[in-house]
Amino acid sequence: MNPDTRTNANKLRPASPPRRSFLDFLLGTSALATLGAIFYPIFRFMSPPQIVESAENSVVAAKLSEVPPNSGKIFKFGNKPGILVHTAAGEFKAFSAVCTHLECIVQYRDDTKQIWCACHNGQYNLSGQNIGGPPPRPLEEYQVNTRGDDVVVTRA
Amino acid sequence: MSIDSITNWLDERLSIGALRSLAQKKEVPVHRHSIWYYFGGMTLFLFVVQVSTGIMLLLYYRPSAENAFESVQFIITEVKFGWLIRSVHSWSANLMIATLFIHLFSVFFLRAYHKPREITWVSGVFLLFIVICFGFSGYLLPWNKLAFFATKVGTEIAGVVPVVGRPALRFLRGGDDVTGATLTRFFGFHVAVLPATATVFLGIHLALVQLHGMHVPKKFEHNHGRMKFIPNFILRDLIGWILAIGVLAALAAIFPWELGEKADPFAPAPAGIKPEWYFLFMFQTLKWLPAKIAGLDGEVLGIMTFNVIAALLFVVPFVDRDAENRRLHLIFNVIGVIALLFIVVMTIVGYVT
Numbered sequence: 001m002n003p004d005t006r007t008n009a010n011k012l013r014p015a016s017p018p019r020r021s022f023l024d025f026l027l028g029t030s031a032l033a034t035l036g037a038i039f040y041p042i043f044r045f046m047s048p049p050q051i052v053e054s055a056e057n058s059v060v061a062a063k064l065s066e067v068p069p070n071s072g073k074i075f076k077f078g079n080k081p082g083i084l085v086h087t088a089a090g091e092f093k094a095f096s097a098v099c100t101h102l103e104c105i106v107q108y109r110d111d112t113k114q115i116w117c118a119c120h121n122g123q124y125n126l127s128g129q130n131i132g133g134p135p136p137r138p139l140e141e142y143q144v145n146t147r148g149d150d151v152v153v154t155r156a
Numbered sequence: 157m158s159i160d161s162i163t164n165w166l167d168e169r170l171s172i173g174a175l176r177s178l179a180q181k182k183e184v185p186v187h188r189h190s191i192w193y194y195f196g197g198m199t200l201f202l203f204v205v206q207v208s209t210g211i212m213l214l215l216y217y218r219p220s221a222e223n224a225f226e227s228v229q230f231i232i233t234e235v236k237f238g239w240l241i242r243s244v245h246s247w248s249a250n251l252m253i254a255t256l257f258i259h260l261f262s263v264f265f266l267r268a269y270h271k272p273r274e275i276t277w278v279s280g281v282f283l284l285f286i287v288i289c290f291g292f293s294g295y296l297l298p299w300n301k302l303a304f305f306a307t308k309v310g311t312e313i314a315g316v317v318p319v320v321g322r323p324a325l326r327f328l329r330g331g332d333d334v335t336g337a338t339l340t341r342f343f344g345f346h347v348a349v350l351p352a353t354a355t356v357f358l359g360i361h362l363a364l365v366q367l368h369g370m371h372v373p374k375k376f377e378h379n380h381g382r383m384k385f386i387p388n389f390i391l392r393d394l395i396g397w398i399l400a401i402g403v404l405a406a407l408a409a410i411f412p413w414e415l416g417e418k419a420d421p422f423a424p425a426p427a428g429i430k431p432e433w434y435f436l437f438m439f440q441t442l443k444w445l446p447a448k449i450a451g452l453d454g455e456v457l458g459i460m461t462f463n464v465i466a467a468l469l470f471v472v473p474f475v476d477r478d479a480e481n482r483r484l485h486l487i488f489n490v491i492g493v494i495a496l497l498f499i500v501v502m503t504i505v506g507y508v509t
Contacts, residue, residue, distance in 0.1 A: 041237035
């Protein structure tokens, strides 16, 4: 149908009385309200509720005996993984173990003495700085203290 | 690109024009019993509600003995509108069984199963049993005490059937007892096996209804009006569906479906335990049957009788074949009324005692 014939068709239609358009308005708005009342709960239902993250600030990451020099260990920090590194120089370091690239979990490599992400070959030095591969940012660093036999990691 | 050119593009590929003219030609007979035409559509609508709310519940439900109860608890306490979706799913299931029974009895009493609609009837009876299996398997999924014992008793009933009973029971339970294995199985039946089977039979059922059109009772064969399916009948249907949504929302809000206590396989059965209402008439009958009837186990005899009656439902259109036979007509009416009265009375007795 070309635009001209359509305008003609509209002209031929009798003008709708105001009552008709008022009823159309009522019907339209009630239909919209009904659909809203059905779909609003559905959309809210589908978005998962916030689960309160445990605000853990400090955790015993390992026993001294578990991490000999030049080794690393993944520990649970709240509901996220952390990595504890006992450097060859005898120092303890702790970082978030979540790679800043695409959230894989990193590991300590005793051959290169680096923190390494196996997914896309991301490399971090022992200060958590991204030094090679795709990671865009350094790993978040935590404080480490030893308390007796326990290695305690604290969020800064 | 105008609407017309899109319509044309689609029409050239899908010939929607043919479908449209078919839909426009479709008519529904109008007579004193036209009201019963709506119950099939209503059952279908409630089935759609079941599928949609069921898919939504699947987003959070976890099918294991350790997690099932807690995940339903999570749905109704933590998830926004979770209480509503879960209650609507339970209520809609019950309403669907009710409308399905109304549909079944109206088709039975109006003799809509006569030639050429025998297969429509048979596919409908299959759908009835599929829906009952949906109810029975879904009932266990929240893994609460009532569901646990209802499933124990229900599967035990399958077990008393001679020869095939024991293997059937082990198949249903995934072992000798109702355990987490049963829950996982029922979950699989409920969300995969039954929906797939239902889709097939529903497809056949609906295609045949389209093929044959609505049945007109003998009395009105030559004196009834006609109504356009689109828009007249479908708009009336729509009003019914909007009402149904209103009723479901009201029921869910005023009588939210209870979760109860978590199932404990080593706790005694709670007092006053009863099955869902649509099993009540059988439950009550089995309670009343004496332990021994003519040397046979009363329970076995009762269960076998129900099985035979269920099987007889399939052959109704093949026994009552002659639309002109008034004697057969009378016999079937009497059987139908007795069955209806029996179900209603036993359900009420089961409910109040």
